[in-house]
Amino acid sequence: MSWLNTEIAEKWRMEGIRYAGDVNTFVRSLLKGEQPDESELSDDTRHTISAKVMKMVKQANLQGEVERLRKELPAATWPLSNYFQNSMQAVQVAGYLNEGTILCNTGLSSNKGQVYTMDQQGWWRSPNATFAGSSPDGRYIALANSEGVRVIRQPDCRLEGEQVALYHWSEIHEHIRAVLPGIESLADSTHPEYTLEKLIPVDHGRTLLLQSELGIYLIEQAKATILHPDVAEIQEYEYEDTRLSMGHAAVSYDERWIAWGSQMSSHTVMDRKMNKIVQIEPQSSYPHCAAFSRDHQHVWFNACHFYNGVTIQVQLADIERHEDSEEWPIMDENARVYTMVEIEAGMIIGDAYGYLYCINNAGQELWRHFVGSTIYSLAVSPEQSHLAVGTYGGMLHLLDLCSQSMDEYGIGTGTLRELERYVLWRDEEPLRW
Numbered sequence: 464m465s466w467l468n469t470e471i472a473e474k475w476r477m478e479g480i481r482y483a484g485d486v487n488t489f490v491r492s493l494l495k496g497e498q499p500d501e502s503e504l505s506d507d508t509r510h511t512i513s514a515k516v517m518k519m520v521k522q523a524n525l526q527g528e529v530e531r532l533r534k535e536l537p538a539a540t541w542p543l544s545n546y547f548q549n550s551m552q553a554v555q556v557a558g559y560l561n562e563g564t565i566l567c568n569t570g571l572s573s574n575k576g577q578v579y580t581m582d583q584q585g586w587w588r589s590p591n592a593t594f595a596g597s598s599p600d601g602r603y604i605a606l607a608n609s610e611g612v613r614v615i616r617q618p619d620c621r622l623e624g625e626q627v628a629l630y631h632w633s634e635i636h637e638h639i640r641a642v643l644p645g646i647e648s649l650a651d652s653t654h655p656e657y658t659l660e661k662l663i664p665v666d667h668g669r670t671l672l673l674q675s676e677l678g679i680y681l682i683e684q685a686k687a688t689i690l691h692p693d694v695a696e697i698q699e700y701e702y703e704d705t706r707l708s709m710g711h712a713a714v715s716y717d718e719r720w721i722a723w724g725s726q727m728s729s730h731t732v733m734d735r736k737m738n739k740i741v742q743i744e745p746q747s748s749y750p751h752c753a754a755f756s757r758d759h760q761h762v763w764f765n766a767c768h769f770y771n772g773v774t775i776q777v778q779l780a781d782i783e784r785h786e787d788s789e790e791w792p793i794m795d796e797n798a799r800v801y802t803m804v805e806i807e808a809g810m811i812i813g814d815a816y817g818y819l820y821c822i823n824n825a826g827q828e829l830w831r832h833f834v835g836s837t838i839y840s841l842a843v844s845p846e847q848s849h850l851a852v853g854t855y856g857g858m859l860h861l862l863d864l865c866s867q868s869m870d871e872y873g874i875g876t877g878t879l880r881e882l883e884r885y886v887l888w889r890d891e892e893p894l895r896w
Contacts, residue, residue, distance in 0.1 A: 466519050466522030466523050466525075466526055466528070467519060467523075467531075467535055468515065468519060469535075471512050471515050471516065471519070472519070472535045472536050474509075474512060475509055475512060475516055475536055475537075476535075476536070476537060476872075478507065478508055478509050479509065479537055479539060479872045480871050480872060481505075482505075482507040482509075483871065483872050483873060483874050484871075485504055485505060486504065486833075486874050487874060487875070487876075489501065489504055490831075490874075490875075490876065491876070494876070507541055507542055509539065509541075509542035510542045510543070510544075510545055510546065513542045513543045513545075513546045513547070514546055516536055516542075516543075517543065517547065519532070519536060520532060520536065520886070520894055520896055521894060524894050524895060529883075529895045529896070532895075532896060533883070533896065536896075537870075537872045538881065538884050538896040539835060539872070540817075540834065540835030540836050540854065540856045540858055541817075541835045541836070543856070544836065544856065547888070549889075550857065550888040550889050550890075550891065551836070551855065551856050551857040551888060551889070552569060552570065552571075552855070552857050552887070552888065552889045553569075553571055553839045553840075553853070553854075553855050553857075554567055554568075554569055554839060554840065554853035554854060554855075554857060554858065554859050554887050555567060555568040555569075555571060555839060555840045555853055556840040556841065556842040556851045556852070556853040556859065557578075557595045557596050557597050557604075557842070558596075558597030558601050558604075558842050559601055559842055559843070559844045559845060559849075559851070560580065560601070560604070560618060560619070560620065561845065562844050562845055562846050562848065562849070563582050563583055563844075564580055564581070564582040564620050565580065565581045565582070565842070565851050565859070565861070566578070566579070566580055566595055566597065566604065566622075567579050567580075567581070567595075567840075567851075567853060567859055567887075568594055568595055569857075569887050570593075570889075571594075571659075571660065572657065572658065572659075572660070572676060573657060574654065574657050575889075575890075576593035576594050576656065576657065576659075577589075577593070578592040578593065578594065578595045578606065578622075579887070579893065580620045580621070580622065581859065581885060582620055585895065586885065586893045586895075587620060587621060588893075589606070589622055591606070591608055592606040592607060592608055592622065593607060593608050593609075593656050593657075594606075594607040594656060594659045594662065595607070595622075595662070596661055596662025596663055596664065597663070597664075598663060598664045598665060598668075598714075599663070599665070599714050599715065599716045599718060599755075600716065601845065602616060602617055603615070603616055603617075603627070603664040603667065603668050604618050604622065604624075604664070605662040605663070605664045605668075605671060606622060607656045607659055607662060608656055609632075609654065609656055610631065610632065611629060611630050611631040611632045611633075611634075611635070612629070612630040612662065612671060612673075612682075613626055613628070613629050613630075614626070614627050614628040614629075614630075614664045614668035614671070615627070616667075616668065627667060627668040627669075628664070628668040628669060628671075628684070630671060630682055630684070632655055632656075634684075635649070635650075635655070635673075635680075635682055635687060636649070636650040636651075636655075637650075638682070638685075638686050638687035639680065639687045639689070641686075641687075642686075642687060642688070642689055642694065643689055643694060643697065643705070646697055646702065646703070646704060646705065647677075647703060647704035647705065647706075648677055648678055648689075648704065648705040649673075649675050649677040649678055649680065649705070651677075652675075652677060655675065655677075658675040658676045658677050659673070659674070659675055660674045660675060660676065660710065661673075661674035661711075661712055662674075663712070663713075663714050665714055665718045666718065669683065669684070670682065670683050671683075672712060672714055672721065674710055674711070674712045674723075675710075676706060676707065676710070677704070677705050677706055677707070678690075678691060678692065678705035678706075678707060678710075679691040679707070679710060679712050679723050681721075689705070690712075690721070690723055690731075690733070691707065691710070691712075691723050691724070691725060691728065691731065692705055692707070692725075692728075707725040707726075708725060708726040708727070709725055709726040709749060709750070709751055709767075710723070710724075710725045711723065711724055711725070711750070711751065711752050711753055712753070713753045713754050713755055713762075714755070715755040715759040715762070715779075716755060716757055716758075716759050717759045718735070719734065719735050719736050719759065720732060720733065720734060720735065720755060720759065720762065720779060721733040721735065722753035722754075722755065722762050722764070723753065724745075724750030724751075724753060724764070725750065726749045726750070727749075728750055729742040729743060729744055729745065729750065730742065730743040730744070730745055730750050730753065730764040730766070730777075731743075732762060732777070732779070732782060734779075734782075734783075739783065741782050741783055743764065743775075743777055743782070743791070745764065745766030745773070745775075746766060746773040746775050746791075746793060746796075747765075747766035747767055747768045747771075747772045747773040748766060748767065748768040749766055749767050749768070750764065750765075750766050751765050751766055751767040751772060751799065751800060751801070752764070752765040752800045752801055752802060752803060753765075754802075754803035754804065754805070754810070755805075756805050756810070757805050759779065760778065760779060760780065761776050761777060761778055761779060761824075762776075762777050762779060762782075763775070763776050763777075763794060763803055763810055763812075764777065765795075765798070765799070765800035765803070765812070767799040767800070767815075768799075769799070770799050770815045770816065771797055771798070771799055772797070772798055772799040772800060773793060773795070773796045774793070774794045774795040774796075774798065774800060774803075774812060774822075775791040775792065775793055775794065776791060776792045776794050776824070776826075777791050792826060793826065794810070794822050794826045795812060795820065795822055795826070795828075797814075798812055798814035798815070798816075798818075798820065799814060799815040800812045800813065800814055800815075801813060801815070801837070801838060801839050801840070802838060802839060802840050802841045803841065804841040804842060804843050804850075805843075806821070806843055806847050806850075806864065807847060808821055808823065808829055809821050809822050809823035809824065809829055810822050810823075811841060811843075811850070813838025813839075813840075813841055813852065814837075814838060815837045815838075816837070817833055817834050817835050817836050817837060817838060817854070818831050818832065818833050818834075818838075818875075819831065819832045819833075819834065819838065819841075819850075819852065819875075819879075821877070829877070830875060830876050830877025830878075830879070831875050831876050831877065832862070832869075832873070832874070832875035832876075832877055832879045833873075833874035833875055834852055834854060834858070834860050835854065835856060835858070836854040836855055836856030836858065837854060837855040837856070838852060838853075838854055838855075839853050839854055839855050840852070840853035841853075843864075847864060848863070848864055848865050849861060849862065849863060849864060849882070850862040850864050850879070857886060857887050857888045857889070858884050858885070858886060858887070859884060859885040859887055860881055860884045861881065861882045861883045861884060862879045862880065862881055862882065863879065863880045863881075863882050864879065866878050866879060866880035868880070883895065883896070884896050
């Protein structure tokens with residue numbers, strides 16, 4: 464029995480083309496300086512058939528007809544949001560293992576953490592790891608579970624490779640308590656693997672940047688350094704714990720620089736070579752994201768206010784001399800940003816409304832592309848041919864950065880084309896679409 468309902472599929476396609484065309488016309492008018500009336504945009508009516516469409520997506524996966532599925536029912540997120548909101552979850556792209564293999568996490572900050580790899584053959588779920596992270600150059604992968612964190616050098620798609628380091632939770636806890644006795648921290652967590660938000664192995668795996676709900680730490684075999692919240696502030700202001708809101712951290716590609724922040728902090732940068740820490744005041748309310756340029760000459764910081772924000776570019780060579788400057792170039796003054804990654808053309812930022820923006824070093828927007836829900840994570844393949852986008856809608860989008868034209872269902876001003884996506888919803892098996 465065929466999984467395809469041709470009448471529903473045709474309605475889905477026609478409405479998708481109509482809606483994309485209307486939005487693209489609206490955006491083009493907006494960028495020309497015109498003032499189009501947004502209220503005249505007709506709603507996307509595909510939500511009325513979304514349940515029937517998802518049933519076909521599941522059946523097509525069971526029958527191994529994913530290529531036909533994408534042709535008959537082009538993927539979309541926005542129409543699914545109302546009906547399937549409770550199934551959606553954040554998808555964190557940890558990085559690329561090679562040009563065609565992606566590493567990602569789901570079930571973040573819960574006891575249902577899953578680690579997946581995806582390639583042209585499909586998906587694979589790790590039976591042992593609950594969280595994964597990647598070094599800035601992608602050569603080292605950190606894998607966490609209830610016992611601790613292993614660092615693997617150049618693993619294959621089943622995450623097997625040379626183990627270069629092992630960090631036991633018991634030892635990590637001991638090192639943290641030595642620095643911060645009497646304050647609730649990661650050292651007091653019964654299941655620290657459930658609190659992880661980012662793992663970045665550096666120094667060939669001999670050091671681990673660990674971002675948790677309960678603080679940001681630099682872990683070595685013999686000690687732990689608490690980066691955030693600051694130990695002196697913890698003691699001065701008598702904090703009860705190290706819990707963070709909107710914590711974030713990044714490491715430069717040469718591993719010299721570390722940037723971090725949270726809702727109540729400044730933007731903070733550590734120069735590991737000179738052993739110095741510099742603080743930069745945000746241009747909006749709450750520090751929210753940090754990312755380094757690939758040439759490790761700049762760090763981009765975003766601070767948010769509700770669903771908007773301001774992104775600045777800080778030149779690392781001048782950071783100490785101009786620490787108190789309020790004149791850092793503004794790269795964007797609209798987006799609340801959860802993630803950024805650089806390609807040759809410029810920095811790609813992902814905003815809370817589901818748009819990707821590519822911005823060059825002069826602060827000019829080169830293109831924008833809509834993926835459908837709040838963007839949580841980004842990763843670029845080693846040869847910069849593909850962009851992986853993880854969203855709060857439970858989607859992993861695989862976009863072609865080299866495409867010459869956007870397809871008729873795409874919304875944006877560039878030429879990005881979606882090659883495939885995975886639906887990674889809560890308590891369900893992954894679906895290709």
